[in-house]
Amino acid sequence: MVRKFIQKRQVDRTSDTTQKDHTIVSGFKAGAQFDDRIDTAPEISHVESLRIVLRGFKWLKYVKVLFATRWAMRTVMIIPGLFLGWFAKIVIDHVILQVPLVADDVNFPPHMHWLLEILEGREPLNIALILLTIYVVGLVLIGTRAGGTGAGLYGGRDAASNAENAVSGNQGGAWTGSEAGGIWGITEWWVSVRLSQRFINRLRTDLFRRLIRAPMTRIDDQAVGDSLYRTLYDTPMVFTNITETVFSPFFIFVGLGLTFYQLWWTYSEASMLIIGLMALMIPITIFTTIAPSKWIRRMTQNQRAAGAATTNTLEETMNNISAVQSLGAMKTEKERFANRSAHAFWRARIAMFPWLGVGIILEIVGWPLGFYLAWHVTNMVIEGQLTVGDFGALFGMYMGLRGSFQGLGRLWLNVQDQAAAARRVFFFMDLVVDDEEHQPGNKLGPIEAGVQLENVGFKYPNGHEALKDINLELRIGEIVAIVGPTGCGKTSLAYLLPSFLKPTSGRVLVDDHDVMQIDLESLRRQTSYIFQEHLLLSESIRSNLSLANPDATEEDMVKALESASCMEFIEELPDGIDTVLGRSGDTLSVGQQQRLSIARGLVRNAKIMVLDEPTAALDPQTENLLVRSLRSEADDRLVVVIAHRLSTIRQADKIVFLDEGEVKEVGSHEELMSHEDGPYREFVNLQSSTQPA
Amino acid sequence: MSYIFQEHLLLAESIRSNLSLANPEATEKDMLRALEAASCMEFVQDLPDGIDTVLGRSGDTLSVGQQQRLSIARGLVRDAKVVILDEPTDALDPQTEILLVRALRSQADDRLVVVIAHRLSTIRQADKIVFLEEGKVKEVGDHDELMSREDGAYREFVRLQSSSEAT
Numbered sequence: 001m002v003r004k005f006i007q008k009r010q011v012d013r014t015s016d017t018t019q020k021d022h023t024i025v026s027g028f029k030a031g032a033q034f035d036d037r038i039d040t041a042p043e044i045s046h047v048e049s050l051r052i053v054l055r056g057f058k059w060l061k062y063v064k065v066l067f068a069t070r071w072a073m074r075t076v077m078i079i080p081g082l083f084l085g086w087f088a089k090i091v092i093d094h095v096i097l098q099v100p101l102v103a104d105d106v107n108f109p110p111h112m113h114w115l116l117e118i119l120e121g122r123e124p125l126n127i128a129l130i131l132l133t134i135y136v137v138g139l140v141l142i143g144t145r146a147g148g149t150g151a152g153l154y155g156g157r158d159a160a161s162n163a164e165n166a167v168s169g170n171q172g173g174a175w176t177g178s179e180a181g182g183i184w185g186i187t188e189w190w191v192s193v194r195l196s197q198r199f200i201n202r203l204r205t206d207l208f209r210r211l212i213r214a215p216m217t218r219i220d221d222q223a224v225g226d227s228l229y230r231t232l233y234d235t236p237m238v239f240t241n242i243t244e245t246v247f248s249p250f251f252i253f254v255g256l257g258l259t260f261y262q263l264w265w266t267y268s269e270a271s272m273l274i275i276g277l278m279a280l281m282i283p284i285t286i287f288t289t290i291a292p293s294k295w296i297r298r299m300t301q302n303q304r305a306a307g308a309a310t311t312n313t314l315e316e317t318m319n320n321i322s323a324v325q326s327l328g329a330m331k332t333e334k335e336r337f338a339n340r341s342a343h344a345f346w347r348a349r350i351a352m353f354p355w356l357g358v359g360i361i362l363e364i365v366g367w368p369l370g371f372y373l374a375w376h377v378t379n380m381v382i383e384g385q386l387t388v389g390d391f392g393a394l395f396g397m398y399m400g401l402r403g404s405f406q407g408l409g410r411l412w413l414n415v416q417d418q419a420a421a422a423r424r425v426f427f428f429m430d431l432v433v434d435d436e437e438h439q440p441g442n443k444l445g446p447i448e449a450g451v452q453l454e455n456v457g458f459k460y461p462n463g464h465e466a467l468k469d470i471n472l473e474l475r476i477g478e479i480v481a482i483v484g485p486t487g488c489g490k491t492s493l494a495y496l497l498p499s500f501l502k503p504t505s506g507r508v509l510v511d512d513h514d515v516m517q518i519d520l521e522s523l524r525r526q527t528s529y530i531f532q533e534h535l536l537l538s539e540s541i542r543s544n545l546s547l548a549n550p551d552a553t554e555e556d557m558v559k560a561l562e563s564a565s566c567m568e569f570i571e572e573l574p575d576g577i578d579t580v581l582g583r584s585g586d587t588l589s590v591g592q593q594q595r596l597s598i599a600r601g602l603v604r605n606a607k608i609m610v611l612d613e614p615t616a617a618l619d620p621q622t623e624n625l626l627v628r629s630l631r632s633e634a635d636d637r638l639v640v641v642i643a644h645r646l647s648t649i650r651q652a653d654k655i656v657f658l659d660e661g662e663v664k665e666v667g668s669h670e671e672l673m674s675h676e677d678g679p680y681r682e683f684v685n686l687q688s689s690t691q692p693a
Numbered sequence: 694m695s696y697i698f699q700e701h702l703l704l705a706e707s708i709r710s711n712l713s714l715a716n717p718e719a720t721e722k723d724m725l726r727a728l729e730a731a732s733c734m735e736f737v738q739d740l741p742d743g744i745d746t747v748l749g750r751s752g753d754t755l756s757v758g759q760q761q762r763l764s765i766a767r768g769l770v771r772d773a774k775v776v777i778l779d780e781p782t783d784a785l786d787p788q789t790e791i792l793l794v795r796a797l798r799s800q801a802d803d804r805l806v807v808v809i810a811h812r813l814s815t816i817r818q819a820d821k822i823v824f825l826e827e828g829k830v831k832e833v834g835d836h837d838e839l840m841s842r843e844d845g846a847y848r849e850f851v852r853l854q855s856s857s858e859a860t
Contacts, residue, residue, distance in 0.1 A: 326696035327715040486758035
């Protein structure tokens with residue numbers, strides 16, 4: 001019935017997944033994956049969720065002092081709770097009802113005795129004045145203790161707003177901010193905001209560090225919006241999780257202990273009854289909270305995946321804005337975004353249901369117990385065993401105890417909720433990064449001989465065999481051209497050199513060292529890969545160049561820019577080399593961007609330089625200049641060029657002709673042209689026939 | 694109007710949804726025709742889910758040249774009256790380029806096709822060549838007309854291009 005009701009709702013939950021074979025059934029059941037292509041098994045067990053909670057504690061070492069300060073300040077705030085109830089009792093019995101106060105006759109716990117001695121025998125008005133003075137001093141120091149200090153953000157709208165609160169707010173159960181007000185509250189709030197921000201900043205940075213070191217070909221499948229969501233909105237939940245598992249039980253148990261102490265000391269008879277009722281609450285709380293914990297975990301997971309999918313749509317559309325506008329797809333994209341956003345909110349609403357259910361059950365059970373207690377205590381007041389003020393104090397303590405037990409129950413649920421978010425963080429922390437697949441520390445010296453490929457094969461995870469049994473020798477000082485039809489594996493072959501791809505069979509040797517056995521960074525530092533797509537940062541030309549080589553002097557930069565024929569257009573830019581590049585074409589044309597990205601590759605001064613179709617966006621004159629300047633610099637380098645144009649190919653010392661992942665021919669232009677039926681010769685003839693004779 | 698960019702901007706969704714983004718009303722037949730015209734069918738047929746294959750961002754699904762062809766197909770499926778191709782053949786090998794230009798030629802009867810191009814093989818097939826320099830139109834005419842001008846800027850361009858290409 002519940003499902004039928006849910007299915008009738010307006011939000012379309014089936015169209016929003018791009019995952020084949022993963023239709024979203026309903027929030028309670030199927031795990032939604034949306035755009036996840038790497039993190040595809042989000043379900044975790046109870047034990048795993050506990051392990052994830054414990055794992056977050058590792059980051060506490062960066063915030064030791066703040067954490068201890070926060071804990072101590074919070075502990076001090078238990079003290080007002082020891083007095084407020086008893087103040088109320090004095091006001092009711094001795095100010096309003098005007099019963100004379102005699103210290104030995106009244107029923108108070110020991111910590112109140114000093115005050116009773118001050119107040120003994122005074123007029124009701126006098127008593128009220130003294131209590132008021134204490135209260136006003138308290139108000140300035142610690143506030144009213146109601147409300148407390150926080151960032152004033154509202155939680156519960158979606159996972160992202162909850163995350164913002166977890167960083168610097170005080171709503172939605174996050175242990176940031178302070179329970180106190182006044183001077184104490186402001187100080188504690190400051191400490192606690194510093195604590196959460198420093199912790200989360202450290203965790204975010206660590207996650208980001210892992211993300212950018214993940215193998216390029218793998219992490220490319222990860223949607224940018226999802227990485228963004230994990231880094232910004234999932235990390236705060238790890239912090240909340242820690243405070244939840246440390247602070248909550250500590251303060252609940254301290255609170256319980258203090259309440260029992262006060263009860264036992266003052267109302268030994270009635271306290272037995274309250275303790276008995278509380279004992280009844282324990283199994284009920286445990287049962288109600290253990291049962292839905294798996295649902296809560298799953299629904300939080302779904303809610304976050306849906307939130308990330310919204311971010312993805314935004315990222316993808318804005319990133320492809322020229323495609324979207326040129327294809328007139330604005331309406332489609334708007335609807336896609338609206339759908340996903342609505343879906344994410346729907347998931348946030350659905351995720352509240354288990355909480356509501358648990359709350360209702362605990363309320364339903366709690367109230368009859370409260371009524372029974374009220375009836376019993378009223379009888380005792382009528383019989384004269386207790387005063388009217390005692391009724392208030394007792395009932396207040398009962399409510400406090402009940403709250404503590406419910407808090408304990410919610411604690412488990414909170415942990416489940418946060419563990420789902422923390423899992424999303426730790427998943428990418430655990431993803432093997434590039435360096436770890438190699439031998440960190442086993443540094444490669446300056447490359448002297450070159451690269452050798454021994455029976456190298458490469459198969460993509462989807463079974464596509466991109467390269468088959470390749471044997472090649474590429475020496476320093478050579479210009480090597482890789483030639484072949486579209487989709488034949490040219491880029492895959494070139495990707496092997498800086499180890500962007502690792503061979504699935506055979507070995508890649510650099511100076512006779514297997515690349516898998518050396519330190520990856522020491523290899524990458526000596527290689528420069530210029531991509532087909534020019535990926536410039538939206539910063540100045542200078543900072544694009546110094547990203548590639550932080551040690552490059554002005555002279556190095558100008559030389560690289562000259563070799564790539566960039567100087568002619570840079571000289572005309574308003575700020576020259578310091579011109580900031582925009583993303584749109586208003587600064588540079590695509591051809592100019594391409595040349596600049598070649599200059600960026602050149603400024604690295606690397607031993608191995610790979611150019612992946614560098615001349616596609618260049619006109620023939622520019623191309624001639626570039627190839628000539630590469631030629632002149634190739635003496636102590638290995639230059640590998642993937643090319644279609646004959647003019648580029650012919651300048652190579654060695655031409656590697658690839659087809660369907662196999663090396664068909666290797667040799668210089670003249671050598672290969674002399675093979676009567678050679679595939680290269682055929683390729684050249686075809687090419688020439690499409691060019692003017 | 695359909696504008697095909699130098700950079701291929703495909704969404705990380707299925708091939709089908711990339712095409713229907715461009716033209717929500719395109720039938721299966723329209724899509725296949727566009728894919729064929731852009732020489733995509735040969736590799737689309739080899740993909741595990743054919744036209745429903747979800748494109749990854751990394752190279753394990755399509756090479757850059759294949760992505761480029763697909764983005765051309767996406768421009769064609771719009772069936773627009775004006776089609777602009779901004780250096781469409783950059784990432785294509787010569788054979789594929791010939792096929793594409795031929796397909797464009799055969800569909801150009803009721804369309805205006807504007808091509809921004811470097812390769813002579815593409816340029817020569819145009820009915821009208823607009824030669825631009827420093828933001829100004831220097832010459833307009835077909836290949837033979839422009840080549841017949843002794844000191845023409847286009848002629849000079851072709852001469853330079855030929856000398857740097859295969860001889």
